[in-house]
Amino acid sequence: MPETGPRSPDPQGHDEPRVTSMPIPADEPRTTRLPAAPVPAHVPEPTPETTAFAAGPTAETTAEPHAAQPHAAHDAARPVRGHGRLEHDRPEHAPGTPLAGPAHAGPTSARARKAKACEGRNPVLAWLKEIATVVVIAVVLSFLIKTFLFRAFYIPSESMMNTLDVNDRIFVNLLVPEPIALERGDVVVFRDTKGWLVPAPAKPAGPLTGVQDALMFVGLLPDNSEQHLVKRVIGLPGDHVVCCDGSGRLTVNGAPLDEKYINSAEIPQARDFDVVVPAGKVWVMGDNRNHSADSRSHLDSNGGFIDLADIEGKAAVIAWPLNRITSLDNYPDVFRNVPAPAGK
DSSP states (O other): OOOOOOOBBTSSOOOOEEEOOOOOOOSOOOSSOOOOOOOOOOOOOHHHHHHHHHHHHSSOOOOHHHHHGGGHHHHHHSSSEEEHHHHHHHOOOOOOOOOOGGGSSTTTTTHHHHHHHHHHOOOOHHHHHHHHHHHHHHHHHHHHHHTEEEEEEEESSHHHTTTTOOOOOEEETTTTTTSSOOOOOEEEEOOOOOSSSOOOOOOOOTTTTHHHHHHHHHSSSSSSSEEEEEEEEEEEOOOOEEEEEETEEETTTTEOOOSSOOOOOOOOOOOOEEEEEEETTTEEEEEEGGGSSSGGGGTTTTOOEEGGGGGGEEEEEEEEGGGGOOOHHHHTTTTTTOOOTTTO
């Protein structure tokens, strides 16, 4: 048979194989045959389909005898393929018997139960149920917020102009004065337990009075009972508050205040007083000094002080109208130089 000899350099720089011939030995047969494949012990009986198929073999099943024999036993156990489909028998699917498949496709699966439950369901009722759930959650959250965190109030007077205007709606932080400590300069809302306000006349009941009261109770409407006041804290317990020094300024513990928050449209009228704030009480004044009935106006009633226990909280933000939304400042710079009360 031919044999490839050693390579010789190509004159043009390429190596090419050199082929030589060798005579076939006399004792070697001209044709080499593969040994015959062993006959399997048991050959399945031919069926009509395989018999018919054997009569007309296709290119897919036709092979040389010496190539097919080694796989005879394996081919006998494989399904016979013909005419583009498997010819072995398959069990027929009986009517009413569920098809085999993944577990989630069964009639008792969670998906199937959910789909069955949704059949015949009124979409309008489902939508109303979702709306009712949202409303209930909103009411509960509003009540919790109003009870423990924030509460809305309505401003009916001009005593805090220009910080607060008439008809402003404010949110009050209920965490002040406890657990968050009160500070000088804080704007606070407090209950009128000292009779500073004229008793509000009873309002005639209307068709929506009950609804309004319920919405105020859960915190969805601001409190408009007109039995609360809003002022700015000037003196804390122990502070010595005096009006006025030679320049017409308030002093707290001897330190004059340059009050940036008062209504600059008018010059405040000097109303002399000299007080020391008792324990558990505070001294409050309005930013619109000439139009505020604050602690100065009630010196004959409890000394003009209000109880810390009557404070609902600290006014934190103006929430309405939209063009006035802002946080409320307590002007720490105004009180920065105020020393601690004597004896503290």
